[in-house]
Amino acid sequence: MEFVCNSCDHHHRGADAPWRCPRCGGAFDLRLEVDLRRQAIETGPPNLWRYAGALPPVPPEARVSLGEPVTPLVESTWAGVPVRFKLDYLFPTGSYKDRGNAVFVSVLRAAGVSAVVEDSSGNAGASLAAYCARAGIRCTIYAPADTSPAKLVQIRAYGAEVVAVPGSRAETARAVQVAAERTYYASHNWNPIFLHAMKTLAFEMCEQLGWRAPAAVVMPCGYGSVVLGAYLGFQDLVSAGLIDRLPRLVAVQAAACAPLYAAYRAEGRAPACSGHTLAEGIACAEPVRPERILEAIRASGGEVIAVSEDEILDGLRALAAQGLYVEPTSAVVAAAMSRLAGEGRLEPGTVAVLTGSGLKATEKLVRVLTTGTQVRF
Ligand SMILES: [Zn+2]
Known part of the structure; x- marks a missing residue:
């Protein structure tokens, strides 16, 4: 495992996992030996360690587990288009x-x-x-x-x-x-080990689809760990010959705090978050790796979408109407799919990643949705 600085190319070897480059303060990338073989994966344990060949090396006895599952990939439709939801809110603490x-x-x-x-x-x-x-x-x-x-x-x-x-x-x-x-x-946000662990999101999705890449993947994006982790994972799968192309990566921000959307639209860096958003999990004014995130999105033929607070609430309601109770941060993906569907651009076979449980946000939703003495969802 080798840490390589994004900014000054400083190389660091060792298991001590520094959080940033000691020479220039830049963010580290991680270089790993990747060994992804279908047979080894399919006979592995029913959790993310089945992809151990592509993860930072950890001896089995040092692994820390709370029984994290391979999360379900649920078939559904959105505005009449067949899509799937990846239920990453079903982890032990209620989030991806x-x-x-x-x-x-x-x-x-x-x-x-x-x-x-x-x-x-x-x-x-x-x-x-x-x-x-x-x-x-x-x-x-x-x-x-x-x-x-x-x-x-x-x-x-x-x-x-x-x-x-x-x-x-x-x-x-x-x-x-x-x-x-x-x-x-x-x-x-800084440590690339976390990003490389997030590759398992892509691995699981493609294995669940019979070793095919989905058409597109729609994800919430603040600091970008879901988007970048998925991108690294899909790249590993292409390199290993397990899928033949990258899916289109669609990163979704809240319009009230959308620096990546501004950069993507070449409007320059937004000054900061201009307003309050219900999607507090992605309210990030200064992502650590903005260029990397935009490179990943462009390399996949994807895009960045910014959605309004009303669209987020509508998305939350539409997901809940399908039995999917998520926090507002996760509902941005539903809002983005509605936008794409409205423009006739929602691709059949799109996967939307639902990152956090609604049970974490119930108190907040009571405040937002109370009119007089009634709570109206
Ligand atoms: Zn450096």
């Missing part, structure tokens, strides 16, 4: 972040890491706290002091310590970087 952290925390345990810090008051923090609890790793999560207490309950429940930082989200990021000088910074 477990896909990344099952591997990331395993690598950290194998490397002898005994304590980590991270900044996330949402799904990533909850997932990291759960896997650290399982691994016996001390976990401290930095969060802005004004984060609603309800959002921190799941993190605290797993035994993680929460450090409340006064001020903005940026001040929380600065505080955690100071802490990172003493304690391992387990940043899922």
Whole structure:
């Protein structure tokens, strides 16, 4: 396993998994030996370790698992077009972040890491706290002091310590970087191990389709770990001869916070998030690897779509009407599919990735959907 800096090409070998380049502060990519053979996969365990040949190396005894499943790929239709939903909200902590952290925390345990810090008051923090609890790793999560207490309950429940930082989200990021000088910074946004674990999303999807690539994959996009991880996975599958082409990658942002959409449309970098969005899991003003994400989307013939708050709520309702109760961040994919269908561009065989459970957002939905004394979904 070799870490290569995106910016200055500095190479770093070893299992200590630095979170960024020590020379220039740039983001690392990861170079891995990839061995994807159909027979080895199909006789492997019924979880993401069936793709161990394409993952960062972890001895089996160091693997940290909470029983994460191969998530279902459910057939459906959207505006009359046959599509499928990949139910990544069915992981142990209720979000796709477990896909990344099952591997990331395993690598950290194998490397002898005994304590980590991270900044996330949402799904990533909850997932990291759960896997650290399982691994016996001390976990401290930095969060802005004004984060609603309800959002921190799941993190605290797993035994993680929460450090409340006064001020903005940026001040929380600065505080955690100071802490990172003493304690391992387990940043899922920076560390490429998390991205490489996310490749299993692509592997599972293609295996479930009988080793074919879907026509298109529609995904929420904030920091871009789903989009980039899927792209790396589809690339591995093409290189191994298991699929013959990349699917079209469609990244969806909330219009209220859409820096990648602005860059994609060549409107320059948006100044920051211009408004509040229900899709808080992708409200990211400064992605770590913006050029990489756009390269991936363009290489696949894909696109970036930005959807409004009304479209997100409509998407949430339409998914729930099919029995799929997801958080608003995940509903952006439904909004995007409705947009594509309206333009006659929703391709049959599209897969939409549903990343987070609605059960995490019920309290928020009560606030948003209450009129007078009635909650109307
Ligand atoms: Zn560098």
